[in-house]
Amino acid sequence: MKEKLNEILMAAKEAIEKAKSRQDAEDLRVRFLGKKGELTAILKSMGSLSAEERPLFGQKANEVRAAIEKALAEKAEMLKKAEQQLRFQAEAVDVTMPAEKQKIGSLHPLNIVLNDMLEIFQSMGFDVVDGPEVETDHYCFEQLNVPADHPARDMQDTFYLTDTLLLRTQTSAAQARTMEVTKPPIRMVCPGRVFRADEVDATHSPVFHQLEGLVVDKGVTMCDLKGVLEQFAHEIYGPETKVKFRPSFFPFTEPSVEVDVTCSECGGKGCRVCKGSGWIEILGAGMVHPNVLRNCGIDPKVYSGFAFGIGLDRLTTTRYKISDIRLLFENDKRFLDEF
Ligand code: DAH
Numbered sequence: 001m002k003e004k005l006n007e008i009l010m011a012a013k014e015a016i017e018k019a020k021s022r023q024d025a026e027d028l029r030v031r032f033l034g035k036k037g038e039l040t041a042i043l044k045s046m047g048s049l050s051a052e053e054r055p056l057f058g059q060k061a062n063e064v065r066a067a068i069e070k071a072l073a074e075k076a077e078m079l080k081k082a083e084q085q086l087r088f089q090a091e092a093v094d095v096t097m098p099a100e101k102q103k104i105g106s107l108h109p110l111n112i113v114l115n116d117m118l119e120i121f122q123s124m125g126f127d128v129v130d131g132p133e134v135e136t137d138h139y140c141f142e143q144l145n146v147p148a149d150h151p152a153r154d155m156q157d158t159f160y161l162t163d164t165l166l167l168r169t170q171t172s173a174a175q176a177r178t179m180e181v182t183k184p185p186i187r188m189v190c191p192g193r194v195f196r197a198d199e200v201d202a203t204h205s206p207v208f209h210q211l212e213g214l215v216v217d218k219g220v221t222m223c224d225l226k227g228v229l230e231q232f233a234h235e236i237y238g239p240e241t242k243v244k245f246r247p248s249f250f251p252f253t254e255p256s257v258e259v260d261v262t263c264s265e266c267g268g269k270g271c272r273v274c275k276g277s278g279w280i281e282i283l284g285a286g287m288v289h290p291n292v293l294r295n296c297g298i299d300p301k302v303y304s305g306f307a308f309g310i311g312l313d314r315l316t317t318t319r320y321k322i323s324d325i326r327l328l329f330e331n332d333k334r335f336l337d338e339f
Pocket of ligand 1: 283
């Protein structure tokens with residue numbers, strides 16, 4: 001019986017030695033010390049011993065139990081430390097590693113370009129005004145020297161809401177509104193969305209963006225117009241950019257011009273973006289027509305002015321080499337994340 005106890009002790013010690021987890025240790029405790037365990041089983045057979053043998057055997061059995069408990073406790077402590085060690089290693093933070101970058105939002109490319117434009121014009125003393133997208137025929141056309149039967153109405157395919165209400169086809173409507181309520185000197189720009197019944201393709205959209213500009217004062221000349229627009233083009237495209245003024249026609253300006261800049265893609269050599277011409281048209285402009293001044297209550301004999309309308313979408317697509325204007329309106333976050 002004593003040998004049997006020693007065998008149990010040896011077996012227990014060996015098994016405890018090999019235990020790899022706290023669960024293993026718990027299983028061993030059940031196996032050796034539990035109600036149905038090996039030590040318990042042998043204690044149950046004590047009844048067959050003589051009265052002298054029994055206390056000795058009992059004492060030995062208690063020693064074995066104590067030894068197994070001690071070995072288990074030590075093992076449990078060791079395993080706990082080892083597990084902790086592993087966890088520390090896994091959770092270790094290397095404070096010398098660069099921190100993970102927080103992703104921050106970005107501006108829509110149209111807004112980046114618009115902010116640049118506003119900064120340029122504000123630094124030249126222009127105020128920024130706003131105008132309604134649902135506009136009246138009166139401000140969008142009549143006041144701008146485009147009466148109802150005028151052939152120039154066909155230049156723009158208008159979305160009419162009623163006989164007199166429409167979605168503005170041009171931010172020029174803001175000129176008339178401004179001149180009606182502001183006495184010269186006037187220096188303002190008005191950015192915003194405009195609408196035309198155009199087919200959608202890679203370069204056309206029924207919704208697009210313009211920035212209108214207007215200067216009215218005594219003695220304003222074409223030279224002022226050239227100076228302001230050249231300065232603007234150089235700030236947006238760089239000082240080496242050439243600027244070309246071409247004669248054109250708009251009902252609200254006389255004389256009228258269209259302004260081209262050297263293509264930013266090819267530097268003027270001719271490429272796909274500028275359709276081989278080396279130039280990109282960025283705006284229409286001119287000296288405010290006397291009829292427009294008069295319509296808005298400003299005496300054209302005393303005052304003169306110039307105006308311009310810049311297309312934002314083309315500026316944006318050429319600056320960022322965006323091949324399809326539709327990308328500006330689709331709100332595909334993967335596209336927007338690039339800016
Ligand atoms: N409103 C014109 C357009 O949409 C652009 C324009 C041309 C605006 C000449 C002007 C201007 O103010 O003077 O095509």
